[in-house]
Amino acid sequence: MKGDTIWKIAYKYSVSPDSIITINHIGDVTKIKPGQELIIPAGIPYTTQSPSETIVTEQSDETFIWPLRGRILSNFDEWIDGNKSTGVDIKAFNGQEVKASRGGIVALTSDTPDGWGKVIVLQHNDGSYTWYAHNSQILVQKNDIIKQGEVIAKAGSTGNAEQDMLHFKIFLHGIPVNPAYHLQ
Numbered sequence: 001m002k003g004d005t006i007w008k009i010a011y012k013y014s015v016s017p018d019s020i021i022t023i024n025h026i027g028d029v030t031k032i033k034p035g036q037e038l039i040i041p042a043g044i045p046y047t048t049q050s051p052s053e054t055i056v057t058e059q060s061d062e063t064f065i066w067p068l069r070g071r072i073l074s075n076f077d078e079w080i081d082g083n084k085s086t087g088v089d090i091k092a093f094n095g096q097e098v099k100a101s102r103g104g105i106v107a108l109t110s111d112t113p114d115g116w117g118k119v120i121v122l123q124h125n126d127g128s129y130t131w132y133a134h135n136s137q138i139l140v141q142k143n144d145i146i147k148q149g150e151v152i153a154k155a156g157s158t159g160n161a162e163q164d165m166l167h168f169k170i171f172l173h174g175i176p177v178n179p180a181y182h183l184q
Contacts, residue, residue, distance in 0.1 A: 005032075006020055006021060006026070006032065009038065009040070013040045018174075019041040019173070019174030019175070020038060020039075020040065020041065020174075022171075022174055022175065022176070023039050023041050023129065023171055023174050024038050024039055025114075037108060037110070039107055039108055039121055039123075039129065041127065041129075041171070041173065041174030062102050062103060062124075062148055063102075063182070063183075063184045064101045064102050064130070064170060064179070064182045064183050064184065065099070065101050065102070065148060065149065065183065065184055066090075066101070066183050066184075067090075067098050067099050067100070067101045067130075067132060067166060067168055068090060068092055068096055068097065068098050068099065068155060068166055070090040070091040070092050070096075070165075070166070071090070071091040072088055072089070072090060072091075073089040073090065073091050073163075073165055074088065074089040075088055075178075075180070076088055076176075076177075076178040076179060076180065077178070086169055086176035087131065087133075087167050087168050087169030087170075087176065087179065088167075088168055088169075088179050088180065089165050089166070089167050089168075090165060090166045090167075090168060091163075091164070091165055092155035092156075092164045092165050092166050093155065093164055094136055094154075094155065094156050094157070094164045095136060095137075095154045095155065095156070096154065096155040096164070097151045097153075097154065097155075098120075098132055098135060098151065098152055098153040098154065098155050098166055099148075099149050099150060099151055099152065100122055100130070100146045100147065100148055100149060100150045100152050101122075101130045101148070101168070101170070101183070102122070102124050102128075102130060102148050103124065103125075103145075103146060103147045103148040103150075104122040104123050104124040104125065104130075104145075104146055105122065105123050105143060105144070105145055105146070106120065106121075106122060106123075106140045106141060106142050106143060106144045106146060106152075107121045107122060107123040107129065107142070108120070108121040108142060109121075109138050109140065109141060109142055111138075111158075114159075115159045115160040116133040116134065116158075116159045116160075116167065117133060117134045117135065117156070117157075117158025117159025117160075117161060118133075118134070118135040118136070118137070118138050118153070118156070118158045118159075119131065119132065119133045119135070120132045120135065120138055120140060120152055120153055122146060122152075127173065128170065128171060128172050128173075129169075129170070129171040130168070130169065130170055130171075131167075131168065131169035131170075131171070132152065132153055132166060132167075132168060133159065133166070133167040133168075133169075134155070134156060134157060134158050134159050134161040134164075134165055134166060134167050135153035135154060135155060135156055135158060135166070136153075136154045136155060136156025136157070136158060136164075137153060137154040137156070138152075138153050139151060139152055139153055139154070140152045140153070170182055
């Protein structure tokens with residue numbers, strides 16, 4: 001809403017401003033625009049679709065799976081072009097299926113994040129998020145409920161990617177963590 005700040009939004013959702021800034025890769029909080037979509041790390045609760053239809057979600061101890069198979073091009077915490085990577089780059093071929101690492105709800109799809117190309121962000125029942133960037137094609141829409149292993153995108157080289165790849169991130173409690181420690 002017009003007049004909202006990161007701090008007002010954080011207070012409204014009982015999360016830290018830093019967690020919103022981190023998960024949304026906000027470099028300058030003064031450049032947030034009215035209508036800009038933000039991911040709230042505390043999560044968006046699953047709600048009723050209509051007065052008589054409720055989406056039931058299961059709490060699970062589902063692990064994260066690899067979204068696609070390929071050689072690791074760059075690792076978590078590796079310095080790339082002066083920035084520390086908060087995910088992994090996985091070699092892909094154009095059009096290779098990208099699968100949901102874990103079941104959840106589509107929190108965001110976008111063609112416009114700076115440098116990331118076509119991006120999907122999934123929110124999971126425990127409040128964690130997975131981020132899939134540089135896709136050639138997005139196959140899901142915001143608020144779709146996704147099962148683990150479901151194809152959500154086709155890999156590509158959109159944004160600033162110099163080759164076909166998937167940039168993949170896992171956020172726990174709004175903080176990016178090394179996917180290698182969580183993937184099976």
